Amino acid sequence: MTRPLARLLYLLAGLVGRLPWSWLMRLGDAIGAAWLRLNARESRVALCNLELAYPDMLPAQREQWRGAILRTTGRQMMETLRLWTRPHALNLQMLREQHGVELFDAAIAAGRGVIVAAPHHGNWELLNQWLASRTPLAILYRPPESAIGEAFLNLVRADARQADGSDRVTQIRAEGPAVRQLFKLLGGGGVAGILPDQQPKAGDGEFAPFFGVQALTMTLLGRLAARTGATVLFAWCERIDTHRDGPGFALHIEAAQPDVANPDPVVAVAALNAAVERIARRDPAQYQWTYKRYTLRPPGSGEENPYWNR
Template sequence: MKGPRGAGDRATTAAYLLGWALIRYVPERPGRWVFTRIADHAWRNRLGGVRQLEANLRRLLGPDASQAELRALSRAGMRSYMRYWYESFRLPAMGRERILDRTRSTGIEVLEAHVAAGRGVVAALPHMGNWDHAGAWITLRGTPLTTVAERLRPESLFERFVAFRESLGMEVLPLTGGAGHTAGVLARRLRAGGLVCLLADRDLTSQGVEVAFFGEPARMPAGPAALALATGAALMPVSLWFDGPYWGIRVHEEIEPPPRGDRSARVHAMTRELARVFEGEIAEHPEDWHMLQRVFTADEAGTAPGAGAG
């Protein structure tokens, strides 16, 4: 997420700081109502990333879906996205028991067993559900984690995001511009048997792997697979979604490196398999895929049908 410059920077920072400062003290029912109204306003007026969200969801629904179906799904998607923000702002006030008791998970025991045995794990996640909650949840279960954050503008907002996630028990490294080499730090954490969690359904480096995603070419980051291959860590996809008042988390089976091929071919194969798992989970919970940015190659090139259309 990147904000505009100048006055826009200040307004964006003020809005986030207000959210962190006030939401935890507002009664939950009116707080959720306000965030739902914000979602509906953005959806109705197609503000922010709503147009791109719909372009992404169009791939998921297929060409035969009606405009009404697409609009209904994008409305549900914006409500889910604003639920993510509301609950993230409120996380510090939720309390340990609520976070633990309202989370329904499968497969986490395998991940925790790897870490307990001294084997690192790369948990690769799509932009689904609430990844801040998932990070807080697993640290409350006794497994610390390291993650990477895209550097935001202005710097004060980025620093606030880092401080917020660190307050939840996470180690947060900058994607770019850090004092150390982020990839090297991640590798050291994995070789020491740690958990590294990375959002992995959108390439931010222009050096990603082209994959088939909902029938179209898309680019996804090579980093998760490359780190797992270099360190011997387990590459485990993780999907997140909302289930009424609960949070759903599924840790999938490890994606193992192919037995043959050079490093590049093995990284590509693992990333393509990661995309396949993501595709299935997003199709299962499409309203909880918070992808308001470009991810498909045709959109990046501006050649998708209706690309840039109003």
């Protein structure tokens, strides 16, 4: 039943994705309002994260931010359904501005490999499609817990390959063999996309401050950069306007600070978190505050999972 259900979900996603943009935005706003009104998981997690990251914020302002985060998250869901089910060339017309493209082109031309660190800010699916339009690349991803969700994403990828006649994106599961694949790819001058702000499994990272709170952070990105000499770039697609004909985005690409590739993993993850935090602070409503970033706590700290009872 897994594949038929995934196919049904994909057909429904295609129908929703073909709605006018004004309808999609209103639907996204309605989803965000429902999360807030029902105190859904997304609403509870967003509030917990804001309490941790902005402890001095007045409660009224925190509630205002929570509403903005949920509304933006709802809209991002609708945008992504459309991006998954429409031609990539049409989607890329949503990019009104592009900054730092010359850094990306120069890094590829250097032939030492490129690591694109893409925080959960703005719309990362649009970024993936832009990257694929420029070069073949591998994207490290964490598979969904649901088998139906995994099958759904496989359908999205298959239809994307059929639409543009190529297979420019290789999806690599964030598991043991992924490390060997990525070392080989980067050693050959390839491009890898990594989401740097996902909490790794215990033992696969180091703790470093993120908005002033210790967060377990992946060491893989720093190890890859240190051992292969690959160039590390941060990239994101930030929402800059919304019209009846759809939202507009600005593509940003920036060079990473050298310490992101420091051989000392503690130094590297601290630099990584600092860079992601700076990007998230540009517009906090566009960052994925509905994600449980602080679940695992430093050993011996006596701290509990802050999301218990949330």
